Amino acid sequence: MSDQVVVALDVGGTGMKCALVRPDGTVHHEERHATPADRGPEAVTETILAVAASLAGKARADGLTPIAAGIGVPGVVDEQNGVAVWSANVGFRDVPLRDLAVQRLELPVALGHDMRVGALAEARLGAGRGRRHVLFVAIGTGISAGLVIDGAAYPGAHGAAGELGHVVVRPGGTACGCGMRGCLEAEAGGKAIGRRYAELSGEPGATAYDVTTRAARGEELAVRVWQDAIEALADGLITAQALYDVGVIVLGGGLAEAGDALLTPVRAAVAARVTFHRSPEIVRAGLGDAAGCLGAALLALDALPAQEKST
Numbered sequence: 001m002s003d004q005v006v007v008a009l010d011v012g013g014t015g016m017k018c019a020l021v022r023p024d025g026t027v028h029h030e031e032r033h034a035t036p037a038d039r040g041p042e043a044v045t046e047t048i049l050a051v052a053a054s055l056a057g058k059a060r061a062d063g064l065t066p067i068a069a070g071i072g073v074p075g076v077v078d079e080q081n082g083v084a085v086w087s088a089n090v091g092f093r094d095v096p097l098r099d100l101a102v103q104r105l106e107l108p109v110a111l112g113h114d115m116r117v118g119a120l121a122e123a124r125l126g127a128g129r130g131r132r133h134v135l136f137v138a139i140g141t142g143i144s145a146g147l148v149i150d151g152a153a154y155p156g157a158h159g160a161a162g163e164l165g166h167v168v169v170r171p172g173g174t175a176c177g178c179g180m181r182g183c184l185e186a187e188a189g190g191k192a193i194g195r196r197y198a199e200l201s202g203e204p205g206a207t208a209y210d211v212t213t214r215a216a217r218g219e220e221l222a223v224r225v226w227q228d229a230i231e232a233l234a235d236g237l238i239t240a241q242a243l244y245d246v247g248v249i250v251l252g253g254g255l256a257e258a259g260d261a262l263l264t265p266v267r268a269a270v271a272a273r274v275t276f277h278r279s280p281e282i283v284r285a286g287l288g289d290a291a292g293c294l295g296a297a298l299l300a301l302d303a304l305p306a307q308e309k310s311t
Helices: 041-061 097-105 114-124 184-188 190-201 208-216 220-244 254-258 260-273 288-303
Strands: 004-011 015-021 027-034 065-073 076-078 083-086 093-095 109-113 133-139 143-149 248-252 281-284
Touching: 004 041, 004 114, 004 288, 015 041, 015 288, 027 041, 027 288, 041 065, 041 093, 041 097, 065 097, 065 114, 065 288, 076 109, 083 097, 097 109, 109 114, 109 288, 114 133, 114 143, 114 248, 114 288, 133 220, 133 254, 143 184, 143 220, 184 190, 184 220, 190 208, 190 220, 190 254, 208 220, 208 254, 208 260, 220 248, 220 260, 248 254, 248 260, 254 260, 260 281
Parallel strands: 004 065, 065 109, 133 248, 248 281
Antiparallel strands: 004 015, 015 027, 076 083, 083 093, 133 143
């Protein structure tokens, strides 16, 4: 077995999932750390660099050779130049994160968008494996997507592709944090579902999990709120299908933990909207929260010359 590993970090607004990943996609070691977003972008940057360096040291201590590092971060990411352009979650503004990591680690480094690296992993190692055109949609507090074509994630001209959550599906609807009204994530994201139920029930603190479990028991209000979210989500997905014409849509994120309670009605609602489109297969993500680290490792391996990643 190869002694090579990739240092992989999936950075979120509150936590970082980190791993040493072999070129075949198996995980040698994994750990988690808090993202100190409340201390500002400089603290976040230093934490990323320190954790990456520690992982490289762990690899060497285990007799392995770190050959590269991959880092996935939220927000707008200029992958070509390795710059974290902007992120509301962690406060990045034009942070040259790739170059900083290269200096600290003395390894080749690839920087990617957290959603797109997750999509890359699901397309190549997970539920979209073997398919040429894959759309990965993560439904959590917000909603975002990653398009993968022939195993390569599409970043867009400005590193901002995949903001499916900000497609307007209910004009004049619920106010969204982006400044628009009726965006998909403002109508069907996990936070939106919980908030809508709380408003109608008078029960503060209700969550999307409460809604799904109560809907499964047949509670009328929960069923109505859940179905409204399903209809909005289907409108967003059929819009994506009209644009991308993918073979499979992979649903991940916290809301996908609802399983068939999400998949069955979403499939039906999308099918009811299909006119001239080819109906995509809709499946649940297969890698769970490991997708980000695995995708970051794949991104780093893709950026290496062939002779450096031979096993």
